[in-house]
Amino acid sequence: xxxxxxxxxxxxxxxxxxxxxxxxxxxxxxxxxKGIGPDKASTWLVTQPFVVLGRDFWFAIAGILWIVGTVIxxxxxSGRTITRRGIVKVDLRWDAVDVSVTxxxxxxxxxALAATGGIPIIPGFTWVRPGNALAPLFxxxxxxxxxxxxxxxxxxxxxxxxxxxxxSIGGFIGNFIIAWVPYKFMRDHSFRSPxxxxxxxxxxxxxxxxxxxxxxxxxxxxxxxxxxxxxxxVWGWFAPWVIFxxxxxxxxxxxxxxxxxxxxxxxxxxxxxxxxxxxS
Amino acid sequence: xxYDIVLTAIGVIVLLAGLAMFAMKKSGWMLAxxxxxxxxxxxxxxxxxxxxxxxxxxxxxxxxxxxxxxxIIGFLIxxxxxxxxxxxxxKRRG
Numbered sequence: 001x002x003x004x005x006x007x008x009x010x011x012x013x014x015x016x017x018x019x020x021x022x023x024x025x026x027x028x029x030x031x032x033x034k035g036i037g038p039d040k041a042s043t044w045l046v047t048q049p050f051v052v053l054g055r056d057f058w059f060a061i062a063g064i065l066w067i068v069g070t071v072i073x074x075x076x077x078s079g080r081t082i083t084r085r086g087i088v089k090v091d092l093r094w095d096a097v098d099v100s101v102t103x104x105x106x107x108x109x110x111x112a113l114a115a116t117g118g119i120p121i122i123p124g125f126t127w128v129r130p131g132n133a134l135a136p137l138f139x140x141x142x143x144x145x146x147x148x149x150x151x152x153x154x155x156x157x158x159x160x161x162x163x164x165x166x167x168s169i170g171g172f173i174g175n176f177i178i179a180w181v182p183y184k185f186m187r188d189h190s191f192r193s194p195x196x197x198x199x200x201x202x203x204x205x206x207x208x209x210x211x212x213x214x215x216x217x218x219x220x221x222x223x224x225x226x227x228x229x230x231x232x233x234v235w236g237w238f239a240p241w242v243i244f245x246x247x248x249x250x251x252x253x254x255x256x257x258x259x260x261x262x263x264x265x266x267x268x269x270x271x272x273x274x275x276x277x278x279x280s
Numbered sequence: 281x282x283y284d285i286v287l288t289a290i291g292v293i294v295l296l297a298g299l300a301m302f303a304m305k306k307s308g309w310m311l312a313x314x315x316x317x318x319x320x321x322x323x324x325x326x327x328x329x330x331x332x333x334x335x336x337x338x339x340x341x342x343x344x345x346x347x348x349x350x351x352i353i354g355f356l357i358x359x360x361x362x363x364x365x366x367x368x369x370x371k372r373r374g
Contacts, residue, residue: 079308094311102311104365106318111358118340118347148311152318156357159322160350162329162339166283169290226283268372 013194017255020201024248031244041237046244050235055221058235062218069215072180073173076144081184083278090144091277098145101270105138105149109175110156117161131157132178132246133253136204139179140189140258141265143272147179167227170219174212178246181208183272191259200255209246213239284326291319 030045041047050058075081081090092098112131119128138146154175158164182189182204188196217239220229229238265271295316301309329335334346 094308096310099310099314100368103314103318104361104368107357107361108365111354111356111361114350114354115358117350117354148315152315152322155319156322156325157354159325159329160353162335162341162346164287164322164326166286168287264369268369270369270372 009194013197017197017201020205020251024244024251027244028248038233038237041233041240044240047236047240050240055231055235058214058239059218059221062214062221065211065214066218069173069177069211073176076180077148081278088278092144092275094145097270097275101142101145102149102152105134105142105146106152106156109134109138109150109153110160111153113154113157114160117157117163129245130249130253133249133257135175135178135246136182136200136208136250137254137258137261139181139183140186140200140204141261141271143183143276144180146272147176147183150179151176165227166223167216167220167229170216174216174219177215178208178212178250181211189258189271189273190262191255192262197255200258201251204254205247205251209243209250212246213242216242284323288320288323291316291323294319 027044027046034040034043042051072082075087076090079090079092080087109131112134113129116128116130135150138150140146142149151172154171155164155168158168158171182200185203185207186196186199188199190196191200217234220227220234220238221231224231224234262271266274269275293316294312298309298312298314298316301307301312329346332344332346334340334344334349336342336344336346340346340350
């Protein structure tokens, strides 16, 4: 009886996972069939929430997420984190292992992003980024050192691809958020249980992609006079594209990579839960 | 130009803060030094690409060697990262 129930839960979680993947494959089909150019972006399915609710609505929502994201980034880097008990200190030593993890994840993420940097989508602002699949993974496996490596990797990739500007500061923290959200909100990072799979698709596949996109978009909108991307393009093209560009690889490639890498990383004591303690 | 200076200044400040923390024997100095150094590495790449004419008005200049060089460097960094990662994993097994 228990085995049948367990199989049923697995079945439901796999169906949910397939629905997430199918949604983003459909969004990809929708974008390709309608055209990638800015003149077509308003017809994309993924753009409709931005078209219907308008720039002011999203600027307000994204502003709140920007403040929250920036506070979280500052707290985590200063060795504190938010828990149900409030803000607590984290016993993260930033020793040679943590710093090595940060540098290695920066190299892997930056290299993976730059390798496809010659395929621009919005020249000067974003490109086809299959390397994004690594971002949530680094947060889930390595915690804050992995998330910070993701930030630095994105910054290096911006330099290599001609996208480095004052807007890259938004990308720095935006990419931290992609890694931080599944690290913080998922209880099971193993990809070996129905709970882990469903948690991942909610936090790592969808919410982190949306938060990252809105974080960077708000920054680009605020600095429009100096950065130069028109506000209509920020919300009508950049924001939906970033959500899609992240989610299409984080819903398809990341769970496979996560399943393969979780066990060897945990066995070698590099998994963040085996290294980091929260002060009580 | 002003923004290049702002971005470079951020990297220099973080690096100097890390060195100051080291001098004061404060924990976290290694992180600040690593972040500052990698930030400045990115600015160095930016300066080298700019001098080489790899950048167009936005992004990489299509007619230049920029896209090819970037793809090669990207794969190189990625595979170096994979190699270093495997090395660390093997060391931790022992």
